[in-house]
Amino acid sequence: MKKGLIDKTTALRLLQAQESADAQAATGHMIDPRTNQKLTVEEACDQGLVDENDRQRLLAAEAAAVGYHDPDTGKPLSAFQAMKKGLIDKTTALRLLQAQESA
16 A cells, blocks of 8 residues: 555455455444544545555445445445446445345
């Protein structure tokens, strides 16, 4: 990751863990290791903690943890609705639905 605070693989593993039903304590946010401040992925990108190259993948992982919102209305969407609107791909939607079922 940018500034060497955390490597790319670790950051992705941490956010992917939030998708898992086992990660019930996941917040859907990133923690700035310098300040312990809770940040969204967008805020982390804006502060230079995350590379722009990783933004979309990390945003998808964050949305899986905190939910999807319709970009037009701002209303919450289910994983199925997000897939239908093209916000996530079919594979991701199926993984999320399976995790919800097993939780």
